[in-house]
Amino acid sequence: MPIFFVKKAEMYKAIDHQDVARFIEMIGGSNVFIDKEYLREYGSDQTEDLVFPPHVVLKPESTSHVQDILKHCYESNICVTPIGARTGLSGGALSVYGGVGLSLERLNKILKIDTDNLQVVVEPGVITQVLQEEVEKQGLYYPPDPSSRGSCFIGGNLAENAGGPHAVKYGVTKDFVLNMEVVLANGEVINTGANTLKNSTGYNLTQLMVGSEGTLGVITKATLKLIPKPATNVLMLVPFRSAEKACEAVSAIFREGITPSALEFMERDAIDWTLQYVQDVQLPIDQEIQAHLLIEVDGNHMDSILADCEVIHEVVSRFDAGEVLFADDQQKKDQLWKLRRKVGEAVKSNSVYKEEDTVVPRFKLPELLKEVKRIGASYGFQSVCYGHAGDGNLHVNIIKGELTDTVWQEKLPLAIREIFVATKNMGGTLSGEHGIGLVQKEYMDIVFTPFELELMKGIKATFDPKGILNPGKIIPDNQGFMP
Numbered sequence: 353m354p355i356f357f358v359k360k361a362e363m364y365k366a367i368d369h370q371d372v373a374r375f376i377e378m379i380g381g382s383n384v385f386i387d388k389e390y391l392r393e394y395g396s397d398q399t400e401d402l403v404f405p406p407h408v409v410l411k412p413e414s415t416s417h418v419q420d421i422l423k424h425c426y427e428s429n430i431c432v433t434p435i436g437a438r439t440g441l442s443g444g445a446l447s448v449y450g451g452v453g454l455s456l457e458r459l460n461k462i463l464k465i466d467t468d469n470l471q472v473v474v475e476p477g478v479i480t481q482v483l484q485e486e487v488e489k490q491g492l493y494y495p496p497d498p499s500s501r502g503s504c505f506i507g508g509n510l511a512e513n514a515g516g517p518h519a520v521k522y523g524v525t526k527d528f529v530l531n532m533e534v535v536l537a538n539g540e541v542i543n544t545g546a547n548t549l550k551n552s553t554g555y556n557l558t559q560l561m562v563g564s565e566g567t568l569g570v571i572t573k574a575t576l577k578l579i580p581k582p583a584t585n586v587l588m589l590v591p592f593r594s595a596e597k598a599c600e601a602v603s604a605i606f607r608e609g610i611t612p613s614a615l616e617f618m619e620r621d622a623i624d625w626t627l628q629y630v631q632d633v634q635l636p637i638d639q640e641i642q643a644h645l646l647i648e649v650d651g652n653h654m655d656s657i658l659a660d661c662e663v664i665h666e667v668v669s670r671f672d673a674g675e676v677l678f679a680d681d682q683q684k685k686d687q688l689w690k691l692r693r694k695v696g697e698a699v700k701s702n703s704v705y706k707e708e709d710t711v712v713p714r715f716k717l718p719e720l721l722k723e724v725k726r727i728g729a730s731y732g733f734q735s736v737c738y739g740h741a742g743d744g745n746l747h748v749n750i751i752k753g754e755l756t757d758t759v760w761q762e763k764l765p766l767a768i769r770e771i772f773v774a775t776k777n778m779g780g781t782l783s784g785e786h787g788i789g790l791v792q793k794e795y796m797d798i799v800f801t802p803f804e805l806e807l808m809k810g811i812k813a814t815f816d817p818k819g820i821l822n823p824g825k826i827i828p829d830n831q832g833f834m835p
Contacts, residue, residue: 435447436456436511437457442788463573474576584650589645772799
């Protein structure tokens with residue numbers, strides 16, 4: 353094995369007044385920010401309480417702006433961290449080595465909605481929900497919908513390969529990307545694919561770039577696939593007296609030939625904490641209920657939807673379910689979805705926490721939940737679990753609560769490693785949709801061999817020979833990086 357060295361902050365050029373003057377010349381003074389409070393704001397996302405401010409924040413307004421910035425940084429050996437809406441949960445947008453924080457928020461246009469070919473061309477700063485609402489006006493649908501869809505950017509969704517509740521039926525972000533315009537570290541612009549539904553022309557650079565977390569290039573434009581908007585849906589909230597039984601019911605629903613458009617799991621604490629956090633949602637819960645499944649079935653014909661719901665009702669009754677709640681109007685549906693989408697915020701408001709984004713084959717979900725609780729009991733921590741059960745994607749929120757700082761900092765990484773090893777042994781992996789970023793990279797050796805990590809480093813070195821793009825992410829520090 354070759355010897356690699358960690359690329360430390362001092363190996364990058366420190367930004368000076370001449371660099372700032374050059375950036376102002378490139379993109380205008382109104383797009384360059386050096387105020388300390390502003391830098392601190394752009395040095396954090398939703399990952400725990402971590403803060404890594406860049407030395408300057410730049411807000412380009414065009415692809416040519418991004419080109420000019422990256423050319424200068426490449427020639428000067430200045431590191432660059434692409435920044436979206438800062439809703440990430442793995443620290444992917446944190447400027448761990450300072451340098452340039454490259455905010456894409458002003459590249460925020462929907463450039464074209466192609467109703468003939470069911471495609472849309474967008475810039476990375478478009479808010480996901482805004483895109484969904486605009487295409488819906490044309491009777492079209494863009495399904496990927498993270499819980500932060502009201503604020504997260506399409507660019508961040510592409511960088512992390514975001515999913516969301518409706519991924520179970522329709523797929524995650526990668527399943528809707530046809531082509532991207534990407535600026536590489538040296539300022540070169542490439543197009544990764546073609547605006548066609550089929551493409552077997554060379555290596556699939558589009559899928560390589562999706563999920564690369566800004567380490568291979570900066571996405572400045574994307575062509576996304578759309579589908580016709582389903583006419584209607586039915587939403588069911590199913591209570592269970594056992595969280596493990598709720599998880600067991602998930603696989604059983606699919607085995608009956610039903611594919612819900614969403615199938616979400618929330619254990620009792622997740623519901624209770626969220627009801628306290630969200631004041632305008634009321635949901636009486638019997639004392640013996642320990643978990644809920646939120647199940648949506650969509651389509652164009654209500655008869656077939658209701659037939660699927662009847663099958664689901666019969667299936668869940670075999671797993672000690674309570675009385676099923678049917679949301680029969682839009683207001684009730686909106687309230688239930690608000691309850692689910694606000695769980696993460698509710699947990700964060702209660703305590704310092706760490707969130708792990710585990711994913712296993714869905715039949716293994718009950719086993720994963722049981723193992724998470726066993727490990728928590730062993731190390732003395734509480735966990736609040738919820739997630740996209742239909743995908744086998746369990747968000748494990750580990751609560752600091754009364755744990756000492758010593759236990760939190762020294763023992764908890766050992767517990768997390770145990771959770772990830774168990775996840776891998778069940779056929780799963782470290783992240784279903786949040787990415788690796790900064791906080792999960794030291795666990796990559798659990799799921800990849802040293803040779804496989806070498807291949808990843810080789811790809812990184814090909815796209816970014818100087819290692820200036822989003823350094824300190826994905827590749828474990830003990831693997832190092834040498835340009």
